[in-house]
Amino acid sequence: MSAPSALPNYLYKILPAAPPSPLPERLPLSDLDRNDGFIHLSTSEQVPGTADRFFGGCTELWLLKIKYEVLAAGTDGDGRVKTEGKAEVKWEEVGRGCFAHLYGADLGEGNVGEVLRVEKKGTWAESLRLEW
Template structure:
C-alpha cells in the first residue's frame, strides 16, 4: 500500500499511561505490538479515530511524537540506524485506512521527539491538535 502524499512530518504512538521519564533507549512493546510483530503508529489525522476505537473509556492518553524521517532512516530506539535486519516503516491497509507500521525496531529516547499528555474533553477529536 502506498504511503500518503505528502508524507507526514510526524507519526504518533498512543500510550494508555505515561512513559518513563526520561525515556529509556528502548520502551517495552505493548501486548498488541508484540503479538502483531510491529509497532502500530498513526498520522495526526488518524490519532483521534484510533483513540476513539481503542481508548474511548480513557480520560487521558500519552502520545509519543516521532519524526517520520528518523524512523524511515531505520533509526532504532537507541538512536542507531540498524543496518542488519533494518528497522523500517511499512504503510499497510487496515480496515479503517492505510497505517504506518514500524518493523524490526523499537521506540525510545533515540527516535522519539517528545511525549505529550492529552486530556479528553468531549471526544478525542475535540481534544487533539497535532502536527501533520
C-alpha cells in the same frame, strides 16, 4: 501498500499510561504490538479516530511524537540507524485506512522526539490538535 503521496512530518504512538521518564533506549512493547510483530503508529489525522475507537474510556492519553524521517531512516530506539535487519516503516491497509507500522526497531529516547500528555474533553477528536 505504498506510503501516502504526501508523507507526514510526524507519526504518533498512543499510550494509555505515562511512559517511563526519562525515556529508556527501548520502551516495552504493548501486548498488541508484541503479538502483531510491529509497532502500530498513526498520523495526526488518524490519532483522534484511533483514540476514540481503542481508548474511548481513558480520560488522558500519552502520545509519543516521532519525526517520520527519523523512523524512515531506520533509526532504532537507541538512536542508531540499523544496518543489519534494518528498521522499516511500512504503510499497510487496515480497515478503511492506510496506517504506518514500524518493523524491526523499538521506540525509545533515540527516536522519540517528544512525549505529549493529552486530557480528554468531550471526544478525543475534540481534544486533539496535532501537527501533521
